[in-house]
Amino acid sequence: MSLADSPAPPGMPTRGRPRSEAVERAVIEGVLKLLEDGVPLAELSIERIARTAGVGKATIYRRWSGKEELFVDVVRAAEPSDAELPGTSMRDDLVALLEQLRQRGVATRSSALLHNVFAQMKSSPKVWAAYHASVVRPRRRLQIEILRRGQENGELRADVDIDLLNDLIIGPMLVRTVMRPEVDAEIDLSEGLSERIVDTLLEGLRPVDGPRSVTSSTA
Structure with a gap:
């Protein structure tokens, strides 16, 4: 499941820019590719991520305030979906x-x-x-x-x-x-x-x- 399909966490402000599932998936997959290639998290720059994902740096900054927010989304996208509570007890x-x-x-x-x-x-x-x-x-x-x-x-x-x-x-x-x-x-x-x-x-x-x-x- 892509993070773009997931609702924002409770209490977290939503971004003003309309979400583009294709763009967000490309960026997240670009980060994952760099990590798979052995690039340490600390050495990932927005410029390098944008080049790998095939988007401009401005496109990334319109959706994420910085690397920290982007990396959190990458981890959330790789995790299992949040639990659906049955509400029975x-x-x-x-x-x-x-x-x-x-x-x-x-x-x-x-x-x-x-x-x-x-x-x-x-x-x-x-x-x-x-x-x-x-x-x-x-x-x-x-x-x-x-x-x-x-x-x-x-x-x-x-x-x-x-x-x-x-x-x-x-x-x-x-x-x-x-x-x-x-x-x-x-x-x-x-x-x-x-x-x-x-x-x-x-x-x-x-x-x-x-x-x-x-x-x-x-x-």
Whole structure:
């Protein structure tokens, strides 16, 4: 899926210039080609990207304010699409979010290029800050919203620290996808991991009189 097909992250301003899917795809593929050729992220210039993509520098600047914003779009285009939440329960929405992270981890491990891009991005403070602002922060807001809604619906104890719980839920998946990249993905990121993480944590966090909502039939 091209980034041009994806909606802007919640809270992020949309660009005034009408989007051109063909132009954006050409630019993003131009960046990926340069990375595949071994050009380090830090050495990619807008001029070189424009030449590779067959567009003018002004065309790129009309769509991206600079390299940092462009690189974030390149990473987003290479990642699996954001999760579509079923909305049937807090549990099901959390599983969907974790599954997106698991799929991203599998994709990163199976793609040397994507793994290399992530590694380089984290070593560039400006690029990492841009990625955090446009991707990580909106995803965290969504996670917190799901947990608060579950608390209001009686699926979660009222005394639970939502911010801490969010870290407890997301943390195990991040450990397996980011902190342990050398482990066999087929074992460490096997199917069903998302459900196991969510169900293990929620088992001890539901109200003592039981949840008022029905969990997924596949639980």
